[in-house]
Amino acid sequence: MVFFRACMALFLTLPCWCSAQTASGCDLVLSGTVMDEHDHTPLAFAEVSVPALGRGTVTDEQGRFRLEGLCAGSLVVRVDHLGCEPIERRIEVREERAIELFLEHHTEELRELEVVRERPDEHVGQAHDALDKHAMERSSGKTLAEMLATIPGVNTLNSGPTISKPVIHGLSGNRILTLNQGVRQEDQQWGTEHAPNLDPFSSDRITVVKGAASVQYGSDALGGVIITEPVELPREAEISGEVRGIGMWNGRGGGGNALLQGGVQGMRGLGWRVQGSGRYLGDSEAPDYVLSNTGVREGGASAAVGYRDHRWNATAYYSWFTRELGILRASHIGNLTDLNNAIESGTPWYVADFTYDIEAPRQDVEHHLVKAEAGYAISERDRIVLTYGYQADDRQEYDIRRGGRSGTPAIDLFLTTHTADAVLKHWIGKHIHGKVGVSGVYQENINVPGTGIRPLIPNYRKQSGGVFLLEHFPISPKVEMEAGVRVEATQLDVAKYTFDDVLITPQHDFTNSAFTLGANWSVKDSLRLRFNVGTAYRPPHVSELYSEGLHHGAAAIERGDAQLTSERSLKGTIDLEALWFGGRLRTDVTLYANSIADYIYLRPDGVELTIRGAFPVFQYVATDAFLYGLDATLQAKLTKRFSLRNRTSLVRGRDLSQSEWLFQMPSDRMENALLFELPQAGAWRAVEVSAASQIVFTQSRVPVDLDYSDPPGTYHLLGLSASASRTLGKGELRIGLQANNLLNTTYRDYMDRFRYYADARGTDLTFWIRYSFGKHT
Amino acid sequence: MTTNLRYMTMALFAAAAITGCKRDEEDTLVPPPPANEEEVITTMILTFDGQAGAADKELRFTDADGDGGGVPVFELDTLQAASNYNVSIILLNETVSPIDTISNEVLEEGVDHQFFFQPTDANITFAYSDADANGNPIGLQTTMASGTASVGSLKVTLRHEPDKTAAGVASGDITNAAGETDIEVTFPVVIE
Numbered sequence: 005m006v007f008f009r010a011c012m013a014l015f016l017t018l019p020c021w022c023s024a025q026t027a028s029g030c031d032l033v034l035s036g037t038v039m040d041e042h043d044h045t046p047l048a049f050a051e052v053s054v055p056a057l058g059r060g061t062v063t064d065e066q067g068r069f070r071l072e073g074l075c076a077g078s079l080v081v082r083v084d085h086l087g088c089e090p091i092e093r094r095i096e097v098r099e100e101r102a103i104e105l106f107l108e109h110h111t112e113e114l115r116e117l118e119v120v121r122e123r124p125d126e127h128v129g130q131a132h133d134a135l136d137k138h139a140m141e142r143s144s145g146k147t148l149a150e151m152l153a154t155i156p157g158v159n160t161l162n163s164g165p166t167i168s169k170p171v172i173h174g175l176s177g178n179r180i181l182t183l184n185q186g187v188r189q190e191d192q193q194w195g196t197e198h199a200p201n202l203d204p205f206s207s208d209r210i211t212v213v214k215g216a217a218s219v220q221y222g223s224d225a226l227g228g229v230i231i232t233e234p235v236e237l238p239r240e241a242e243i244s245g246e247v248r249g250i251g252m253w254n255g256r257g258g259g260g261n262a263l264l265q266g267g268v269q270g271m272r273g274l275g276w277r278v279q280g281s282g283r284y285l286g287d288s289e290a291p292d293y294v295l296s297n298t299g300v301r302e303g304g305a306s307a308a309v310g311y312r313d314h315r316w317n318a319t320a321y322y323s324w325f326t327r328e329l330g331i332l333r334a335s336h337i338g339n340l341t342d343l344n345n346a347i348e349s350g351t352p353w354y355v356a357d358f359t360y361d362i363e364a365p366r367q368d369v370e371h372h373l374v375k376a377e378a379g380y381a382i383s384e385r386d387r388i389v390l391t392y393g394y395q396a397d398d399r400q401e402y403d404i405r406r407g408g409r410s411g412t413p414a415i416d417l418f419l420t421t422h423t424a425d426a427v428l429k430h431w432i433g434k435h436i437h438g439k440v441g442v443s444g445v446y447q448e449n450i451n452v453p454g455t456g457i458r459p460l461i462p463n464y465r466k467q468s469g470g471v472f473l474l475e476h477f478p479i480s481p482k483v484e485m486e487a488g489v490r491v492e493a494t495q496l497d498v499a500k501y502t503f504d505d506v507l508i509t510p511q512h513d514f515t516n517s518a519f520t521l522g523a524n525w526s527v528k529d530s531l532r533l534r535f536n537v538g539t540a541y542r543p544p545h546v547s548e549l550y551s552e553g554l555h556h557g558a559a560a561i562e563r564g565d566a567q568l569t570s571e572r573s574l575k576g577t578i579d580l581e582a583l584w585f586g587g588r589l590r591t592d593v594t595l596y597a598n599s600i601a602d603y604i605y606l607r608p609d610g611v612e613l614t615i616r617g618a619f620p621v622f623q624y625v626a627t628d629a630f631l632y633g634l635d636a637t638l639q640a641k642l643t644k645r646f647s648l649r650n651r652t653s654l655v656r657g658r659d660l661s662q663s664e665w666l667f668q669m670p671s672d673r674m675e676n677a678l679l680f681e682l683p684q685a686g687a688w689r690a691v692e693v694s695a696a697s698q699i700v701f702t703q704s705r706v707p708v709d710l711d712y713s714d715p716p717g718t719y720h721l722l723g724l725s726a727s728a729s730r731t732l733g734k735g736e737l738r739i740g741l742q743a744n745n746l747l748n749t750t751y752r753d754y755m756d757r758f759r760y761y762a763d764a765r766g767t768d769l770t771f772w773i774r775y776s777f778g779k780h781t
Numbered sequence: 782m783t784t785n786l787r788y789m790t791m792a793l794f795a796a797a798a799i800t801g802c803k804r805d806e807e808d809t810l811v812p813p814p815p816a817n818e819e820e821v822i823t824t825m826i827l828t829f830d831g832q833a834g835a836a837d838k839e840l841r842f843t844d845a846d847g848d849g850g851g852v853p854v855f856e857l858d859t860l861q862a863a864s865n866y867n868v869s870i871i872l873l874n875e876t877v878s879p880i881d882t883i884s885n886e887v888l889e890e891g892v893d894h895q896f897f898f899q900p901t902d903a904n905i906t907f908a909y910s911d912a913d914a915n916g917n918p919i920g921l922q923t924t925m926a927s928g929t930a931s932v933g934s935l936k937v938t939l940r941h942e943p944d945k946t947a948a949g950v951a952s953g954d955i956t957n958a959a960g961e962t963d964i965e966v967t968f969p970v971v972i973e
Contacts, residue, residue: 336961337961337962338940338941338961338962338963338965339962339965341938341962341965342961342962345959353959353960354942354959404941404961405820406820406883406886406887406890406941406963407819407820407886407889407890409819409820448809448810450809450810450812451812453812453813453816454816456816456817456818456819456820457818457820458815458818458847459812462812463810463811463812464810465810497810499810499811499812500812501812501814501815503846503849503850503851505814505815507811507814509810509811552849553848553849554848554849561848561849612849613844613852613853614844614847614848614849614853615822615823615825615842615844615848615853615964615965615966616848616962616963616964616965617962617965617966617967619848
């Protein structure tokens with residue numbers, strides 16, 4: 005039934021001595037032992053928590069733990085141990101007598117118990133971090149990239165306040181991969197002003213893998229992979245759900261989302277889930293002025309239905325996402341003179357009163373995903389899984405145009421992608437297990453006629469097919485290894501008109517391979533090491549091959565090179581998790597180095613005269629790049645209630661053939677936070693308060709004479725966050741308050757492409773309130 | 782072990798069957814022939830209508846294929862010293878047939894546009910002789926007076942959405958004009 009038992013080195017026995025006295029209902033005790041699954045030795049320093057209550061404890065030398073003062077009802081208990089994927093178990097505490105629950109062996113007999121989520125370690129040796137739904141909730145109202153940026157090693161690349169793209173270990177766009185519900189997200193990530201088109205609340209857990217991972221996921225996974233994980237559907241009839249409202253001060257708007265899920269009476273195993281969300285914001289405000297034309301409207305909805313029993317599982321999923329956003333009016337410039345004027349004046353040339361209206365320049369995007377998945381257990385331990393995904397990405401970009409044409413899109417792209425995967429999860433003998441699979445992608449990108457402008461990127465068709473093999477094998481009780489290979493071939497057909505209106509239809513073929521080798525080594529209970537060396541590849545995007553013309557937003561003429569070859573990355577990561585002083589200090593340090601052959605970037609290549617004046621010309625060229633850096637999280641428990649946390653990210657990027665720094669690498673940053681938690685305060689539970697100070701240093705490592713202005717200076721921001729829950733009726737109410745840039749500091753960030761034109765956002769207050777009911781939320 | 786192999790083979794075939802069904806039509810990919818690019822400005826002509834016996838002159842900038850592609854071409858007359866000219870600006874899109882006169886669009890949207898004239902080392906001065914709906918200058922029509930013989934350049938700028946009420950803008954000073962640049966051409970100028 006459970007296929008990856010060997011990599012879950014955790015085992016939980018929960019003798020639950022529930023006290024007979026249930027008058028108040030909140031004086032029950034949960035205690036138990038956490039053991040290694042293989043040899044049943046007790047595991048010290050495992051964190052046992054009830055996330056919904058914000059309660060937790062750490063196991064002692066004998067692996068024992070004890071949680072007191074729990075209320076009767078249904079609880080999700082989570083166990084984290086260094087280097088292991090956390091496991092979650094739902095425990096129904098209804099009986100008033102002492103019962104013993106042995107989770108692993110008696111699941112069929114005990115209906116009180118349900119395995120909430122099996123999360124086998126799929127990333128052996130890879131440094132990875134995850135945002136669970138509580139962490140996502142703390143970032144309510146933010147974009148996906150902003151949510152992820154709370155993870156060390158993850159930054160954002162912004163185009164003003166409305167557009168942010170995630171950056172993992174210095175790489176972004178087509179150099180990182182997003183896996184949405186198990187399907188490669190295909191939504192025009194080549195553009196620096198194209199944010200990912202997905203709703204973070206369509207999932208309840210987002211994992212970031214910070215290594216080269218082309219073996220498992222295919223091309224583009226050079227910097228890492230963002231995985232919005234599919235939600236497990238309920239199996240029983242009871243309906244549960246949640247509704248959340250969000251109010252935001254800066255932008256004078258808000259949002260919300262709602263979720264409803266359940267099963268079908270008399271059809272155990274059949275479950276469904278519907279979800280929707282939206283955001284509506286007007287202009288953002290910097291400390292000294294309105295950032296005109298930075299409103300956003302966003303909407304999303306998804307529906308899933310699935311069935312599973314001990315042999316079969318099948319899921320159908322559909323999601324829709326739409327976003328309309330304004331692009332800072334003052335960032336719209338005509339030529340280099342305007343850009344220099346903007347930099348010299350230091351204030352945006354266009355500032356109007358606050359408005360909710362969105363005018364050109366603006367973007368209008370819509371993304372649809374249909375997924376169908378079926379799995380069948382062909383034997384006790386082997387399982388075959390077929391997945392098909394269809395995506396349609398519809399993008400219109402409106403520019404300020406003469407002659408009343410601002411209502412006609414300047415860019416109108418329709419991208420359709422079919423993906424199909426077949427994976428066999430299997431065991432070979434007693435110890436080796438893994439997966440073997442094939443995957444195929446068929447993609448068409450069409451410029452919808454009618455823009456009256458020569459297309460920025462040509463029409464193309466991309467077909468690729470790959471096979472992969474990934475095996476896990478223990479080489480000792482303390483060391484688990486992973487090794488894998490993939491081969492993939494890609495064919496790209498392009499159709500475009502040259503400047504002389506001659507149709508050309510070039511074809512490109514790329515064949516790539518990747519390997520991965522990783523290990524999880526449990527040196528001791530308080531020290532875990534993850535080690536991975538892997539490769540990844542990325543065929544050049546059609547924009548890098550065939551761009552030819554003026555890029556208005558960048559005040560530059562960009563020229564592609566049809567001779568470019570695939571980028572090939574070799575990345576090594578070492579991740580060290582350790583506990584010190586009896587678990588009072590926790591450290592998690594990731595070191596990485598990434599060598600990328602044929603790294604494609606824009607290099608200055610003279611100037612060209614146009615009727616708008618002289619523009620610098622940038623040519624897409626390949627170089628050899630080397631990126632390295634460090635992410636660290638240190639968390640110290642000062643007292644029972646107070647902790648201190650430090651998160652640090654350092655990235656360095658070198659252009660080896662030019663002996664030069666790479667452009668647009670995140671600068672050094674550090675966040676220090678004081679965290680306070682209180683399990684109970686009157687009727688309120690799980691009270692969390694934190695104060696955080698973030699310092700972002702100036703980027704001193706920049707290529708000479710490439711940028712139009714010097715990088716902005718070091719800045720320091722203060723933030724506050726508070727949240728608490730209470731019982732309301734049959735459900736739970738949780739409220740939270742978040743304050744960013746509390747001191748209304750004026751600053752500009754190096755990773756904001758609009759830093760030439762305007763300051764970043766000022767103080768931002770967000771208030772959210774969530775009500776959830778039913779046992780699955 | 783052998784059963785595993787059999788299943789793997791099955792999986793491979795199943796997936797190959799799924800990914801194998803691809804259409805083979807070329808027509809969806811090939812775009813229709815490029816439509817007229819209506820907003821392109823290929824040509825800027827400054828016509829100098831000589832007053833009091835001065836000969837008519839012309840300065841012309843042509844970038845036949847628009848931004849990028851081929852190199853632009855200048856066709857230049859020598860201007861006469863100590864003379865007065867009525868100057869008109871004509872903007873053309875010569876990529877379309879019939880040729881589109883873009884300066885008419887500028888005239889229609891006169892309140893949102895203004896030309897600026899910045900000579901360097903050339904002894905010439907400009908004064909606006911047209912007005913938009915609000916009574917502010919556009920610059921499609923100007924008068925120019927030349928001084929002594931000199932060699933220099935003339936930068937002609939067209940701003941979109943300038944602040945025409947800002948200090949100096951109505952008299953031709955670009956410093957406070959803001960807005961974004963639609964045209965910026967620097968003509969070599971010889972005055973004899």
